[in-house]
Amino acid sequence: MDRELIVAVGDLTCRYAGAPRDALRGVSLDVRAGEFHALLGPNGSGKTTLLRAALGLVRPVAGRAEILGRPAGEWSRRDLARVVGVVPQREENLFPQRVHETVLLGRYPHLSLFGGVRAADGAAVERALIACDAVDLADRWLWTLSGGEYQRVRLARALAQEPRLLVLDEPTTSLDLRHEMELFELVRDLVDGQGLAALMITHHVNLAARFADQVLILAEGRAVARGAPADVLTRETVERVFSWPVAIEPFDGRPQMIPLRRHPS
Amino acid sequence: MRHWAQRTHLAGLVALTVTACARGEHVPARGDVAVTDDAGRRVTLAAPARRIVSLLPSFTELLFAIGAGDRLVGRTAWCDYPPEAVAVPSVGDGMPPSVEAVAARRPDLVVLYRSGPNVTAADQFERLGIRTVLLDLNLLEQLGPAARRLGRLTGHEQTGDSLAAVMDSLAAEPPIPSTRSLVFIVWDNPPIVIGGGSYLDHLAALAGARNVFHDVGSPSAQVAIETIAARDPDVIAVLSDRAVAPRYATRPEWRAVRAVRNGRFLFLPGQLFGRPGPRITEAVRELRQRLQGGP
Amino acid sequence: MNYVLLAGAALTTLVVSLLVGPANVPLGDVLASPIVWQLRLPRAVLAFLVGGALGVSGVGLQALVRNPLADPFLLGLSGGAGLGAVVAIALHLPGPWALPLAAFVGAVGAMALVYRLGLMGGAELDPRILLLGGVAVGAFAAAVTTALVSLAEATELRNAFLWLWGGFSGASWTTVLVFLVYAPLPLVVLAALARPLDLLVLGEEPAQYLGADVRRLKRLVYLSASLLTAAAVAVAGVIGFVGLIVPHVCRLLWGRLHRTLFPTAFLTGGILLAAADTLARTVVAPRELPVGIVTALVGVPLFGFLLRRWTVS
Numbered sequence: 001m002d003r004e005l006i007v008a009v010g011d012l013t014c015r016y017a018g019a020p021r022d023a024l025r026g027v028s029l030d031v032r033a034g035e036f037h038a039l040l041g042p043n044g045s046g047k048t049t050l051l052r053a054a055l056g057l058v059r060p061v062a063g064r065a066e067i068l069g070r071p072a073g074e075w076s077r078r079d080l081a082r083v084v085g086v087v088p089q090r091e092e093n094l095f096p097q098r099v100h101e102t103v104l105l106g107r108y109p110h111l112s113l114f115g116g117v118r119a120a121d122g123a124a125v126e127r128a129l130i131a132c133d134a135v136d137l138a139d140r141w142l143w144t145l146s147g148g149e150y151q152r153v154r155l156a157r158a159l160a161q162e163p164r165l166l167v168l169d170e171p172t173t174s175l176d177l178r179h180e181m182e183l184f185e186l187v188r189d190l191v192d193g194q195g196l197a198a199l200m201i202t203h204h205v206n207l208a209a210r211f212a213d214q215v216l217i218l219a220e221g222r223a224v225a226r227g228a229p230a231d232v233l234t235r236e237t238v239e240r241v242f243s244w245p246v247a248i249e250p251f252d253g254r255p256q257m258i259p260l261r262r263h264p265s
Numbered sequence: 266m267r268h269w270a271q272r273t274h275l276a277g278l279v280a281l282t283v284t285a286c287a288r289g290e291h292v293p294a295r296g297d298v299a300v301t302d303d304a305g306r307r308v309t310l311a312a313p314a315r316r317i318v319s320l321l322p323s324f325t326e327l328l329f330a331i332g333a334g335d336r337l338v339g340r341t342a343w344c345d346y347p348p349e350a351v352a353v354p355s356v357g358d359g360m361p362p363s364v365e366a367v368a369a370r371r372p373d374l375v376v377l378y379r380s381g382p383n384v385t386a387a388d389q390f391e392r393l394g395i396r397t398v399l400l401d402l403n404l405l406e407q408l409g410p411a412a413r414r415l416g417r418l419t420g421h422e423q424t425g426d427s428l429a430a431v432m433d434s435l436a437a438e439p440p441i442p443s444t445r446s447l448v449f450i451v452w453d454n455p456p457i458v459i460g461g462g463s464y465l466d467h468l469a470a471l472a473g474a475r476n477v478f479h480d481v482g483s484p485s486a487q488v489a490i491e492t493i494a495a496r497d498p499d500v501i502a503v504l505s506d507r508a509v510a511p512r513y514a515t516r517p518e519w520r521a522v523r524a525v526r527n528g529r530f531l532f533l534p535g536q537l538f539g540r541p542g543p544r545i546t547e548a549v550r551e552l553r554q555r556l557q558g559g560p
Numbered sequence: 561m562n563y564v565l566l567a568g569a570a571l572t573t574l575v576v577s578l579l580v581g582p583a584n585v586p587l588g589d590v591l592a593s594p595i596v597w598q599l600r601l602p603r604a605v606l607a608f609l610v611g612g613a614l615g616v617s618g619v620g621l622q623a624l625v626r627n628p629l630a631d632p633f634l635l636g637l638s639g640g641a642g643l644g645a646v647v648a649i650a651l652h653l654p655g656p657w658a659l660p661l662a663a664f665v666g667a668v669g670a671m672a673l674v675y676r677l678g679l680m681g682g683a684e685l686d687p688r689i690l691l692l693g694g695v696a697v698g699a700f701a702a703a704v705t706t707a708l709v710s711l712a713e714a715t716e717l718r719n720a721f722l723w724l725w726g727g728f729s730g731a732s733w734t735t736v737l738v739f740l741v742y743a744p745l746p747l748v749v750l751a752a753l754a755r756p757l758d759l760l761v762l763g764e765e766p767a768q769y770l771g772a773d774v775r776r777l778k779r780l781v782y783l784s785a786s787l788l789t790a791a792a793v794a795v796a797g798v799i800g801f802v803g804l805i806v807p808h809v810c811r812l813l814w815g816r817l818h819r820t821l822f823p824t825a826f827l828t829g830g831i832l833l834a835a836a837d838t839l840a841r842t843v844v845a846p847r848e849l850p851v852g853i854v855t856a857l858v859g860v861p862l863f864g865f866l867l868r869r870w871t872v873s
Contacts, residue, residue, distance in 0.1 A: 017682070055769070057765070057768060076773065077768050077771050077772060077773045077774075078771040078772075078773070080771070081769065081770055081771030082771070084769070085769075086766075086769035088763075088765055088766045088769060090763070091762040091763045091765075091766040092626065092761065092762055092763045093762075094626060094628070094761055095761065095811060095816040096816070097816060101815075101817065105758060105759060105762075105770055106770065108755050108756075108758070108759060108770055108771055108772075109770065109771030111755060113752055114751075114752065157770075161770070167769075452722060453729075454659070454722075454723050454727075454729050454730045455722060455723070455727045455729040455848065455850070456729055456848075457722070478846065480846070481846060481847060486846075486847045486848075487722075487847060487848045487849075487850070488582075488846055488847055488848050489581070489582055489599075489729065489841050489845075489848050490599055490729060491581050491582055491583045491595055491599045491600065491841070492582040492583065492845065492846045492848075494583060494595055494599065495582060495583030495584070495595065496846075512654065512655065512658075516730070516732060516734075517598070517732040517733060517734050518598065518599060518602070518603075518729075518730065518731060518732035520598070521594055521595060521598045521599050
């Protein structure tokens with residue numbers, strides 16, 4: 001089945017003003033509907049830059065970054081927000097806010113300039129809350145939520161945008177095992193059940209291997225490997241990229257990584 | 266150039282000393298002169314002051330009026346009366362006084378208006394060994410006492426006392442029945458008017474005009490245009506040397522005031538009306554005439 | 561419901577300010593009295609409009625610089641306005657409009673300078689530089705102003721400060737009209753940006769992912785809010801506090817969504833300033849208090865009360 005190409009990044013090179021070297025160098029990435037992509041790499045390897053460039057926030061020096069066949073930089077933010085929902089790594093909460101208000105922010109790209117919130121918007125918010133198992137949280141204040149609940153609510157906000165592509169930047173940092181697994185399961189379900197495309201930056205090599213269809217590993221701005229987890233996550237690659245000795249064991253047909261002690265006892 | 270200036274300066278000094286000696290009768294026999302100033306300080310001079318710096322136009326006028334004008338070695342930039350005063354070197358605007366500029370005139374007495382910054386300045390002068398006297402001069406009633414004490418400090422007791430007597434009797438005079446009402450507008454936005462506790466209020470009363478803000482106790486106060494309109498003065502008194510209607514005269518909100526609408530402005534030259542001084546009788550006479558003549 | 565209450569309060573405030581004043585206008589003559597028509601009504605309306613404009617401007621700027629201490633006058637505008645006014649007086653510019661016009665030009669000049677500083681880092685307006693630049697430009701303008709006043713030997717200049725402290729003595733139908741012609745455009749622009757501003761509160765990058773054109777948004781908010789404040793300066797001088805406190809009060813009472821905040825801040829600011837001006841005119845009659853003093857005296861305890869209620873709940 002030839003699924004629709006949503007993100008098409010080809011030979012992308014980016015450099016921040018005044019930086020001594022390229023933040024990205026010749027990176028390519030295609031994300032299709034119904035695919036779950038994981039983006040792996042050590043800190044500073046260019047993961048977030050790739051995400052920003054793919055979404056038109058960083059202008060590339062060379063190469064192309066297209067969303068649905070149109071250069072990312074040509075999209076208006078509003079039109080793009082109807083196609084791509086993002087759960088950013090960080091955001092500010094200056095003023096107190098309730099959960100349903102936060103999720104409603106995801107409808108903003110669909111609202112007209114002075115028009116009110118329509119029934120369809122309410123329904124979209126409801127669907128997003130149900131999908132993220134957050135209906136019970138709707139009337140809670142944001143600051144009373146646990147870390148896992150808060151991430152579910154932010155994912156619901158991105159879903160309320162009714163996007164074709166979900167982008168998540170390290171969404172499970174600081175979550176415990178259960179909440180982390182729940183989030184990965186949720187994203188997998190959305191991809192399988194609703195045909196969404198997902199692109200997730202994560203440091204969890206093993207969970208990426210278990211859940212993702214495709215893995216892209218970046219190091220120092222270059223793509224080190226790209227493909228199905230079983231093809232990409234070899235011992236040589238992982239050790240080289242993360243500079244640490246590991247063993248790779250298959251589990252459920254997927255590779256799993258076990259970090260080794262430096263001096264085995 | 267500098268030499269020349271110093272020489273003329275020296276010549277002036279000699280001339281001053283000569284005239285002072287020639288008018289020996291003004292210099293009392295050796296002995297202390299002493300007054301109590303309005304800061305409650307005892308001001309004692311071994312001899313009448315010979316080199317005076319006046320830091321208020323009113324004091325300058327008073328000193329000339331009692332015949333001590335030739336003792337002045339410094340004045341403020343504002344001291345423009347009598348014309349002879351202009352020949353005296355200026356020490357700046359005096360707000361606050363430049364202690365250095367005043368000290369450079371090597372005065373033996375500095376006459377200051379009693380205000381916060383001036384009290385501080387007086388302390389600084391005293392530390393430099395320069396005697397100071399701090400006098401109040403906000404009200405007509407304060408003219409007499411000021412003249413009397415300046416007379417004592419300069420050895421012109423007779424002229425000082427007789428001027429003081431005139432001022433005191435004027436201050437005690439019952440106001441003549443008022444025929445017109447007026448308002449003194451000092452600033453238009455926000456409107457600031459002269460109140461009852463002021464020299465101008467008293468002056469107006471002596472000239473037969475009722476200040477419509479006499480009931481406001483302070484010397485000046487911010488009021489609403491509405492209040493001015495409600496009190497409906499016959500005339501707007503403006504302290505101005507030029508007979509040009511003030512800029513607010515054409516503004517619509519001011520046209521609620523009848524006297525503004527009718528252009529009833531009375532322009533009072535600042536030199537005569539803007540400060541309490543020995544020419545108060547002249548000021549009263551002129552104001553009375555101008556009120557009767559109608560603006 | 562909130563709006564009905566607020567509109568009712570606004571109407572009551574305006575009616576009361578028409579009925580009371582230092583001049584005694586019998587109740588039966590209120591509709592015919594020139595004092596009411598030419599002085600009280602334009603003054604109350606102008607106070608209301610300026611209060612509303614400052615409230616809206618404060619809401620916009622606080623969201624822009626994401627700093628709860630931001631005040632419309634913090635961004636250098638009061639300094640610029642003061643400099644303009646003093647220069648107008650020093651140069652003896654003629655005409656009844658010289659002072660307000662010069663203050664407006666000064667405020668807009670300061671605004672342009674701060675804006676330029678804010679763009680120093682590139683094409684993006686940096687809110688932190690905006691804040692720092694505003695404080696710096698304001699301080700510099702104030703220094704030049706003070707230098708001019710202390711060097712020029714004219715008592716008139718000292719009175720420029722009186723004017724700057726603000727007040728509605730200069731209110732007339734002409735000033736109301738000028739303000740009414742001028743203010744709607746920036747008000748409408750800000751109202752149209754209400755939703756993007758909700759997003760901006762999350763931070764610039766999250767706001768962009770939710771569809772806000774952040775670069776354009778920041779420019780429009782800064783320019784509109786500053787132009788509103790500059791207009792307020794021109795007709796009423798520098799009236800602090802309203803633009804700082806009204807946004808907080810409205811956020812505490814009606815939540816943080818800008819579609820609610822803008823109208824409620826306009827009405828609340830209007831009510832606060834019109835009521836404060838009425839008090840300023842009447843409590844010490846026949847004298848008058850500077851209106852800024854009244855806004856602070858009334859506003860601070862009210863704000864403290866709300867803050868307490870909010871932190872307790």
